[in-house]
Amino acid sequence: QSVLTQPPSASGTPGQRVTISCSGSSSNIGSNTVNWYQQLPGTAPKLLIYSNNQRPSWVPDRFSGSRSGTSASLAISGLQSEDEADYYCAAWDDSLDGYVFGTGTKVTVL
Amino acid sequence: QVQLQESGPGLVKPSQTLSLTCTVSGGSISSGDYYWSWIRQPPGKGLEWIGYIYYSGSTYYNPSLKSRLTISLDTSKNQFSLKLSSVTAADTAVYYCARDDFYERFLDYWGQGTLVTVSS
Numbered sequence: 001q002s003v004l005t006q007p008p009s010a011s012g013t014p015g016q017r018v019t020i021s022c023s024g025s026s027s028n029i030g031s032n033t034v035n036w037y038q039q040l041p042g043t044a045p046k047l048l049i050y051s052n053n054q055r056p057s058w059v060p061d062r063f064s065g066s067r068s069g070t071s072a073s074l075a076i077s078g079l080q081s082e083d084e085a086d087y088y089c090a091a092w093d094d095s096l097d098g099y100v101f102g103t104g105t106k107v108t109v110l
Numbered sequence: 111q112v113q114l115q116e117s118g119p120g121l122v123k124p125s126q127t128l129s130l131t132c133t134v135s136g137g138s139i140s141s142g143d144y145y146w147s148w149i150r151q152p153p154g155k156g157l158e159w160i161g162y163i164y165y166s167g168s169t170y171y172n173p174s175l176k177s178r179l180t181i182s183l184d185t186s187k188n189q190f191s192l193k194l195s196s197v198t199a200a201d202t203a204v205y206y207c208a209r210d211d212f213y214e215r216f217l218d219y220w221g222q223g224t225l226v227t228v229s230s
Contacts, residue, residue: 035216044221047217090159090217098170101156103156
């Protein structure tokens with residue numbers, strides 16, 4: 001039951017900047033931190049951004065996250081071919097009393 | 111380096127119980143710093159959180175699955191398990207186990223996933 005809405009697709013040419021939005025509500029993004037996951041084709045998701053804007057040590061600084069009100073966004077700058085993947089936002093939802101994922105965005109490098 | 115590995119039958123008949131185990135290496139599931147979670151992904155679809163367990167045995171389940179779900183842990187084997195009863199074709203999915211940071215609530219290590227198909 002995806003309650004976080006993302007655009008189904010996004011694209012860009014190598015070197016461009018791509019931004020993915022994640023829209024939620026006061027019970028999830030509005031009151032809890034947002035995480036982002038990258039899922040390369042045929043593989044398990046991998047943590048990309050945590051606590052709205054923090055990067056794990058293995059994630060390049062081309063990836064950045066932000067949160068404002070009940071929305072969040074992920075930016076990929078200097079887009080590379082290996083960034084072709086599905087991206088999911090996620091947050092705890094106080095009303096549903098559970099962890100919710102976004103609908104997912106497929107990023108294509110043209 | 112923490113590693114998680116799912117195991118269990120790849121085919122389950124409708125109305126039966128789906129059972130999976132996640133074996134953790136490189137870290138202890140008895141650590142109070144983490145929850146241990148299950149997530150699933152139907153073929154071609156998005157991610158769905160199933161639930162998690164803490165080292166104390168306390169559990170938290172997705173309300174939509176709660177009536178059919180049991181998550182347990184075996185600290186002696188450093189494993190945690192999932193049982194989902196009365197399965198239907200809608201439960202066909204890749205099932206992932208993952209480590210969930212207790213303080214900041216992110217899933218930082220994931221298993222590779224295992225496909226479970228519900229079919230007669």
